[in-house]
Amino acid sequence: MATTQTRPPAPKRPADAEPSEPAPTPGLQGAWWKWAVGLLMCYVIYGAFAVGGTVNFAGSGNSGRIVFFHVPVAILSYVCYAVAACYAIGTLRRRDLRADAKSAIAMELGVLFCVLATITGSLFAGVMWNSFWNWDPREISIVIMLLLYASYLVLRGAVSEQPETRARLSAVYVLVALIPATFLIWVVPRLPWLQSLHPPDTLVRPQNTSASYKAVLYPSFLAFTLLFVWLFQLRYRVWQLVQRRN
Amino acid sequence: MGRYADTAGNRAVSGQAQAVAAKPVSWLDEARALLAKDLRAELRTKVALSAVGVFTFSALLLLSLATATLKEVQTVDILRLPEPISRDALTAAMHPAWDAPSKMGMLWILLCFAAFSGLSHSFVHEEETGTVMALRLSMSAGAVYAGKLAFNLLLILAVAVIVTPIYMLITGMPMGAPPVFLLVMFSGCVGLAGAATIVAALAAKAHGTGALYGAIGLPLLVVFLMLLLNAASAVFIIDPAPVRLVRDIGGLLSYGVLLITVSALTFGFVWED
Numbered sequence: 001m002a003t004t005q006t007r008p009p010a011p012k013r014p015a016d017a018e019p020s021e022p023a024p025t026p027g028l029q030g031a032w033w034k035w036a037v038g039l040l041m042c043y044v045i046y047g048a049f050a051v052g053g054t055v056n057f058a059g060s061g062n063s064g065r066i067v068f069f070h071v072p073v074a075i076l077s078y079v080c081y082a083v084a085a086c087y088a089i090g091t092l093r094r095r096d097l098r099a100d101a102k103s104a105i106a107m108e109l110g111v112l113f114c115v116l117a118t119i120t121g122s123l124f125a126g127v128m129w130n131s132f133w134n135w136d137p138r139e140i141s142i143v144i145m146l147l148l149y150a151s152y153l154v155l156r157g158a159v160s161e162q163p164e165t166r167a168r169l170s171a172v173y174v175l176v177a178l179i180p181a182t183f184l185i186w187v188v189p190r191l192p193w194l195q196s197l198h199p200p201d202t203l204v205r206p207q208n209t210s211a212s213y214k215a216v217l218y219p220s221f222l223a224f225t226l227l228f229v230w231l232f233q234l235r236y237r238v239w240q241l242v243q244r245r246n
Numbered sequence: 247m248g249r250y251a252d253t254a255g256n257r258a259v260s261g262q263a264q265a266v267a268a269k270p271v272s273w274l275d276e277a278r279a280l281l282a283k284d285l286r287a288e289l290r291t292k293v294a295l296s297a298v299g300v301f302t303f304s305a306l307l308l309l310s311l312a313t314a315t316l317k318e319v320q321t322v323d324i325l326r327l328p329e330p331i332s333r334d335a336l337t338a339a340m341h342p343a344w345d346a347p348s349k350m351g352m353l354w355i356l357l358c359f360a361a362f363s364g365l366s367h368s369f370v371h372e373e374e375t376g377t378v379m380a381l382r383l384s385m386s387a388g389a390v391y392a393g394k395l396a397f398n399l400l401l402i403l404a405v406a407v408i409v410t411p412i413y414m415l416i417t418g419m420p421m422g423a424p425p426v427f428l429l430v431m432f433s434g435c436v437g438l439a440g441a442a443t444i445v446a447a448l449a450a451k452a453h454g455t456g457a458l459y460g461a462i463g464l465p466l467l468v469v470f471l472m473l474l475l476n477a478a479s480a481v482f483i484i485d486p487a488p489v490r491l492v493r494d495i496g497g498l499l500s501y502g503v504l505l506i507t508v509s510a511l512t513f514g515f516v517w518e519d
Contacts, residue, residue: 092512092515140472144465144468144469147464147465147468148465151461151462151464151465152462154458154461154462155448155452155458155461155462158452158453158458159451159452159453165451165452168515168516168518169448169451169452169516171512171515172444172448172512172513172515172516173448173462175508175511175512176444176466176505176508176509176512177465177466178508179466179501179504179505179508180465180466180468180469180470183469183473183501184469187473187497188469188472191472191473191476192476192479192490192494193347193472193475193476193479194472194476
């Protein structure tokens, strides 16, 4: 190994450093698992409407079927942030613009999942509590989470001319804002000052979850996570192509 | 060199150089030097003080005008009244609609915006005057962060000490238990200074205007304010359980400490060029 102890200089343009065919991203490869995601998603959608009789999520009746989509998407909106934070650490440690691109892609997908969680949650609230918006702690959290993602994109937009400065500043912002993000998901909904309507223990109480219910919900987590990986790979591929064109 | 070099300035510089060579300067000394420099510059120009002062004065004025009628409003929780509703029971159950925790919340919204209007300059000023390079050469990133944080914390504490009594006079906000109240105010100042310092550094490096400062700082502040309001609701309970105090005020303080820790760890990456 011809590695040296000194840190290599940050590549000015990653497109030059790469061969003509971009190195494949580690992880899931090929087309087979995308078909599998498609089939799994079909199963989840079918199952969400076909699970009958046993479904009674905290007494919410049929409207509770949205749990199959809302909960995985809401959890992913935080997972996206955690992924972005991991790549932000990579950006700072290795001075790698590719890690910065991945961090930004995770944040962009976070916006998508955040919006989806907000919409599905709002639909459920409209059916259950007769108002699409109640300023419930979870609703406040998700809105501030959206604000957090938006601020990140604003910061990136402000330094778009200097890619390396942008990589450093946005990575630092992701890590600093990890604290409010974590507080928003884990602390704010449990503050005694705010009274929550949101069912906190839908998935914990055994009488809420029958076997057929779990048989749909757990694949749903897997399906949405794999969808995230797929979208992530697609966006990264687009970024690589744009880099190569420039 | 001769006698021309024998001026006071050169003597001072060579004296400092000897001192540097004699013993390595710790980052704490560097941070203290930066704090002293910032304080002296601030007392000379009074940019941040006047910005915060004018903002706070006009905000307090507007607040007292806007809440003149709100202060008079009394409310009654009908569901908690004893069954035969009498005039005396109603009078006894009346309490102000604008209660003490809400007043505390309003005070902190005021302090947050005051701090953000004044502290956004702390790094921008160095960039504008070109002293940022000298600062980078003369001390480590950690010392710069510590010095700027200390300056911002001092400024916020000074503003809080001046504004809070005036605010209490205007709105009639009670104090609750003084030690608890002071602890909440101090924890709030720590969190606010922690958020303002790292956001100021990021915004200055992004060559941002005040708009960028607000945009990237606001999410940090909103969560901070929610924790603060939660702590404020615990301050004004008559006989609070110690567990509740530790949990609510500890939560508020931990937010500030966490922000400062992560900022200190990552500040080096913002500071380098």
